[in-house]
Amino acid sequence: MTNPAISLPDEFVDFLTQNAGRFEEELIQWLRIASISSDSSAKEDVHKAAQWVKNKFEAAGLKTESIPTAGFPLIYAETPLPEPVDGKTPPVALVYGHYDVQPPEPLDLWTSPPFEPVIRDGKIFARGATDDKGQVLTHVLAVCEWIGSGRTLPVQIKFLIEGEEEVGSANLEEHLPRLSETLACDVVVVSDSSQYGPGRPAITCGLRGIATYELFVDGPSHDLHSGSFGGAVMNPAIALCQMLSSMIEPDGRIAVEGFYDDVLPIPEIEREAWKQLGSDDEEFARSVGANALAGEPGYTTDERRWARPSFDINGLTSGHQGEGVKTVLPAKASAKFSHRLVPNQDPIAITQKLRDHFTRHCPTGVKFELKPDHGAGAMLADATSPYTRAAVTAVETAFGVAPVMIREGGSIPILARFQEVLECDVLLLGWGQNDDAAHSPNEKFSLEDFHRGIHASAALWQEMGRV
């Protein structure tokens, strides 16, 4: 399927193939550093992981800078801006990624220790393998090796590798306006997501937004004896269940008044394209260990996951959770819940609708408090932009098959901020697989995908030079 007309010069491809072992060694080195940004005892390692990638850029001769923040530094690097061609400034791409990782717990579920990378069946197992060290390294290697080989890049590449993606990117968000000139670009390139399936590379043209909350329900001032008071005093745990149930219709639609008001319908062209992907509900249910799927009526599984808003309870807490029976009427109950949002939904408006909803649905005898945590709008990329077209060619070059155009249901809130502040396009090129277990025990990354990613990255810069 490879289109030789748009392939990279054979000699560079050969070079990448010959050096595959060394690239894997470098990935292993980086993965050994336990850069857990949420763990205050891991601070030194997080800085070490930052230094590792900074060294990498410097060794290749990129102009490199470590930008300090209140938390971990932003590692910035750039290649030279090529001379204008026919009076036209070549495109500028900003590769965004992160060197921090999720905590590895629960440790007892790992087959091999999370920070001692092991290769099994052509996959590398370690925390950070796919999220995001393995994926971002494909771009770091493609660019550094290209420059290192003495060639000139037809585009300017900037890198911004942060250390707090797993804890919300607050410091990057704060610094972003100030850095808008440094980071100015035509397109942000991110590899921190997944292919549609093995051997089915994808370009992700949209992400959902997010709004997270905690709902507290308070009843009596202290736990009561359910014998002496049950039936006469409102039970906050029952009230919580009623309030949460009231948010969703039995058929799966969200029942919060006005929740869908601002939702943009999914363009027919995308719905049609997704139907061709051949998603199989039974197979999908099996893959997550559920006995069946369920969701909003009138939409397919991919539509529900990628382009329709959702409601999930993330945690429930009330009363006696230990062993055995304690017939208590608990004083309070609480839930953590979240919505995934779709284009045109505003997390602040959603918070107001929720407050109104709970005010209407809070039973007599209890009080509620709704605490918003964080919110971010959805992100849509321009699927028809020249950068996307360049990416399609590059991915086909490396993977031997044209990518499918999909969306993903997760959220990378900083991308919408990039779009706003840098007024740029976004290109989401996931080299991972859905079962790579990002955030879970036994996280892995296929080495074949790793090498194809490096190849695709190199091809992308070449293709982008023709834009």
Add this chain to the structure above:
Amino acid sequence: MTNPAISLPDEFVDFLTQNAGRFEEELIQWLRIASISSDSSAKEDVHKAAQWVKNKFEAAGLKTESIPTAGFPLIYAETPLPEPVDGKTPPVALVYGHYDVQPPEPLDLWTSPPFEPVIRDGKIFARGATDDKGQVLTHVLAVCEWIGSGRTLPVQIKFLIEGEEEVGSANLEEHLPRLSETLACDVVVVSDSSQYGPGRPAITCGLRGIATYELFVDGPSHDLHSGSFGGAVMNPAIALCQMLSSMIEPDGRIAVEGFYDDVLPIPEIEREAWKQLGSDDEEFARSVGANALAGEPGYTTDERRWARPSFDINGLTSGHQGEGVKTVLPAKASAKFSHRLVPNQDPIAITQKLRDHFTRHCPTGVKFELKPDHGAGAMLADATSPYTRAAVTAVETAFGVAPVMIREGGSIPILARFQEVLECDVLLLGWGQNDDAAHSPNEKFSLEDFHRGIHASAALWQEMGRV
């Protein structure tokens, strides 16, 4: 208000008054023993508390026995059976109580240490003060002092003081049929409950039954990323909330099909009597720290608490309960819940109705498991029996005011078993107060109530001799 015609001989009342200090000393001794039956490290103390009351009976010359069980011993004692009067065998009463106590946790909420009894404002503060050492000791003292003073009792008194009431009385229940001859009696007398209020002694003519459950809801085989899967995979925590909410109507009625089928209506005579008690909903809400009361329509607060079945969630557990946000779609969710049952409701039938209900209301995409823990029917005493009439007189003698006839919403499952196995009446004479904090920090017992209880106990045996 005291009716001198039915008072105890003045000299015995004087004797009780003169010895009040010694009685308090004895109570303090017993309360010092940390007989926590659920704490395996407290075994020695539980045995010590059993031995303490056994010594008390033996010192007074009662025929005493420690009946071993698989757990803690049953302490049995009896006074001699009096000679028949006019060819009529005098009545036999069995005093039931317990020498074990609840765990004292949370310790930091105690003003003084739970096993170092302290008297403040005429109240003794210690774990077990009201539940049940202080209350059962009133009968132990009345009988032992009576016998010890060389008098003859007009009735036979048997004592059964167990050490596992706070952990479910399983061993007593197992031994009960075998002990039916030893324990044979006309009436079981229990002081392990409360007065209607300060200075408002009560005879409790009914208790609710109980049925406790754990409900497990399972969805995917492991926690999922709410971005990638939210909206397409049923969330077990949402399913749990829906299933629990489906058990109750918005107006407070229980919505489980057939739940009320077997419920006996509350006799009009009791409803009328309770209305005269002058319960104040606003005051009641304030006393528990709730902003309002709520419950089944058409019933008063006392009716809801004492004689209508109830549903309480005792605990909720799912997903992320720690600090901060984790946008997970949890693999499972569970709840502990319980029903208080009223006369004629059968816990086994209720379990079947719940199973049927959940089968109908379990959403697609999850499985449920309902695990019953324990169940017991409600208990009704005969409010018109000669023993109850004797108790009314005795209580009036000691408290200077006639007792009100009430029920309580809690459950003492062993009492219904006594009724069945021993074919006897039950007399529930609570000397405690609703705010005595049984099972909570700073448990207390009014010394005035303690001494009145001793007096009432002595008067009861005298009155019962006239039955």
